[in-house]
Amino acid sequence: MGNKKKVTFDDIAKYTHFSKTTISRYFNHPDSLTLENQQIISDALEKLNYQENKVARILANGKTEFIGVIIPDLYHHFFSEVLNRILSTYETFGYKFLVFIGNEHEDTERQYIQELLSYQIEGMIIMSHTIPSLELSALPIPIVAIEREDQHISSINTDNYMGGYQAAALLAGHDCDVLIHINSPMDVHIPAYGRIQGFTDFCKEQSLEPLLYLRDFGRAYDSDLPLLSEIIEELDLTYAGRRKGIFISNDTLANTFLNLLFRKYGCLPKDYYLVGFDNSPISRESVLSISTIGQQIDQLAYEAVQLLVEQMNERKKRRPAPLKEPVHKVIPPVMFRRETTEKSE
Amino acid sequence: MGNKKKVTFDDIAKYTHFSKTTISRYFNHPDSLTLENQQIISDALEKLNYQENKVARILANGKTEFIGVIIPDLYHHFFSEVLNRILSTYETFGYKFLVFIGNEHEDTERQYIQELLSYQIEGMIIMSHTIPSLELSALPIPIVAIEREDQHISSINTDNYMGGYQAAALLAGHDCDVLIHINSPMDVHIPAYGRIQGFTDFCKEQSLEPLLYLRDFGRAYDSDLPLLSEIIEELDLTYAGRRKGIFISNDTLANTFLNLLFRKYGCLPKDYYLVGFDNSPISRESVLSISTIGQQIDQLAYEAVQLLVEQMNERKKRRPAPLKEPVHKVIPPVMFRRETTEKSE
């Protein structure tokens, strides 16, 4: 209860009449002790109620087993699920995670990184996109990006191109003759740009003209509503009666779109076909289940940690062979066919 | 680029012809140096590219500035938003967070706690509910619970009782004469139980008979569907034509309920009034916006960290006066009136 000093190796050593060294060995090379002595020490640990102190161990051997994480927010399900999966790799790799929420300000994120480095993190996973990868590549530790600009650092991404391609193919397979993609404008170097590219490439291969609606979405539900409303009005006017296949950049937006159609028509009109992206919970829980291109978040996270662990291990070797070029790994998306495309026709 | 040894106070000291102590003071008591000398050291830090090592500092002064967090999952928006807010308090309090996902197994969660303690965390915030608070209260650090069983430890909770009461009042205010609450069965000591209590107490005060449907919800969307479907069938049969006010334990479930009504009737029938709980995004993004009793997650998280920080600071005093009794603080809920109750009548 009180402020008892903590029990240390010294206490154990005195109690057992061994040396500190032997106690240390009990933890790190137990085989080098006789079974008998192992038991003695083990009993002493119990009796004195010893609690490990890994901070001292870090100072002595330099290994923190810390990985730093900077994530843009936890509001979007995608990010929180990625973090969930990252944290869960503790069971496999044993690394602990120091997590910061990037707040969109470059300078504060730089401070976070300094703070992480001061705690001797061995590697970093970054999903926040404010700091350019060129700058990150200069940091003294291995870094892995997930779904962000990654020209100069290693990364794990969903195969966004294939995702966009599959979405277009799904819609075309339902005989949609107007193929539409709704997204936010973005830089070519952001992985998600592949969704646009894959979608338009499929259209071109099929000699269809892809219709792109790029608006500044994602600020908030209420500000997305009028933007989508406007698009619906335009589509209804211009393509009345024609079968419209619409690929929307994420499930949240797809759900908003679907809600607007329900408000206007009380249902999903026959000539509308919808595909979202992410396979986030809302795609199953919307008023009609939404077909979507799912990201394999568990794999994204696992591979990111694994790639990081490999590079961190490499550094611990006597003669490290660091990566000369960043590694970019890509995880295939998975298609979910649901009610917004698989109607009884 | 290479494996250059890290720059330490010793290097700075040699470079500036000061002693290590002075360098240390530069960081901890800069005022005790002349401005001139501060500048000299500051320049040297730049030149040698010094990086702080907080691990060494921890070993020397015992303050890790670590808070451990154990959270059940990040799948539910409530938890991820709480974590979001907790992490964001770094800006205010400066504490860093080591986060573990509780995996429902008591013994592995105990291991997590040991791991956290071995890193010398100064306090812990726990939302996971597998380990009884009595056991937690025996740990050698301050602990604060959020929305979990908290008989023997301090806690921050939403005023669930008031939430249930308000929900019932809102429904009664719309002249619902059948008041229904849908929830999962739970122990009386879980804060969320207050929702049931508040709801039924209001009903009794108004001489209304509260109708409780307690089912094992929350496993998955698909397994909730039939449970809710059955309830709807029963309500339609038993209370046809009467105005039904339904308080559902959380917004996810309320949304599912609403979707089922839409599938059956193509709309929210006139005699159904719905109130959810949490004010999670789905309550705004469902096909009709759902009235809900919102938890003030930002406050929950902030107060939890603050309470913890107070207790951690108390321990650092020469003569600590630890809490004799756990502190239980309660945050009022906020009502959001939306389309599922505020119809044009």
Added chain:
DNA sequence: TTGTACGCGTTATCAC
């Protein structure tokens, strides 16, 4: 205002 000497709790190196 600045320096000396030691402690924090563990691991690593070398002896025995």
Added chain:
DNA sequence: GTGATAACGCGTACAA
């Protein structure tokens, strides 16, 4: 198989 002893990098009396 076991034990001294010296790191690891910083903070803090105490002394000057």
